[in-house]
Amino acid sequence: MKSTLTGGMLLGLSLLSSLSFAQITQKVDITPFPKAEKAMKQVVIEVPHSDSDANKKIEIFVGKNMQTDGCNKTWLSGEFSKSELKGWGYDYLTFKTNGATPSTLMACPNATPKNEFVKSQGYFTDYNGRMPIVLYIPDGYEAKFRIYKAENDLYKAQEIMSKSK
Numbered sequence: 376m377k378s379t380l381t382g383g384m385l386l387g388l389s390l391l392s393s394l395s396f397a398q399i400t401q402k403v404d405i406t407p408f409p410k411a412e413k414a415m416k417q418v419v420i421e422v423p424h425s426d427s428d429a430n431k432k433i434e435i436f437v438g439k440n441m442q443t444d445g446c447n448k449t450w451l452s453g454e455f456s457k458s459e460l461k462g463w464g465y466d467y468l469t470f471k472t473n474g475a476t477p478s479t480l481m482a483c484p485n486a487t488p489k490n491e492f493v494k495s496q497g498y499f500t501d502y503n504g505r506m507p508i509v510l511y512i513p514d515g516y517e518a519k520f521r522i523y524k525a526e527n528d529l530y531k532a533q534e535i536m537s538k539s540k
Contacts, residue, residue, distance in 0.1 A: 407463055408509050415469075415511045418518045424504025430525045431502035437470045438494030439516050446483030449476050449491075451516075455498040467509040470495065472516070494519065 411417045420435065435455070443449045453472030460467060476493055500508065502522065510518050 403465075403507055405507060405509055408460060408465075408467055409511075411511055414514050416514055418510050418512060420508040420510070420518065420520055422502060422504050422522065427524070428502050428504050430527065432523045432525075433500050433502050433508070434497040434521045434523065435468070435500065435508070435510070436494035436497055436519050436521075437472070437510075437512050437516050438492050438519070440490055441476065441493045442488055442490055443478070443493065444483060444486050445489040446486035447478040447481050449478040449493050451476055451493050451495045453495050455495075465506070465509075467511065468498065468500075469511045470498075470513070470516075470518075472513060474513075492519070497521075 405417075405419060408417070420433070422433065425431075437453065437455075438451050441449070451472055452475040453470055456469050456471070457466050458469065459465070472495070512518055
């Protein structure tokens with residue numbers, strides 16, 4: 376009897392935790408957004424809402440893990456474009472790339488190749504814990520993001536006094 380009760384409790388907790396997870400990941404119904412085009416996929420970024428959302432920004436990158444020479448800085452060529460979901464007032468982003476990965480050209484005779492996330496230039500957007508960020512990216516790539524938070528303190532710039540003529 377004890378094992379059945381424990382098993383039932385575990386199942387209940389598991390269902391409860393999956394329900395709360397589902398609530399976190401489905402802030403807004405994304406079905407009105409267009410389906411991903413061929414060779415593209417739809418990804419969603421959701422962040423928690425807080426009273427300091429206005430003091431935050433999100434920087435989004437698209438890239439993939441690749442072998443690099445371990446010395447030079449390598450990045451993914453491509454660009455983000457912003458589109459409006461007509462009739463809804465929501466925006467979404469599309470990242471397009473030809474797959475080129477330029478790099479700096481330093482001579483590094485003792486460099487050891489390494490596997491690293493080669494990413495695009497970042498795209499900055501407002502932080503909004505109430506709305507998801509919907510992105511369309513090429514198959515084979517993934518989206519990652521950083522959250523930046525500003526301090527509440529404001530600092531005064533120093534005035535430079537110039538001589539009168």
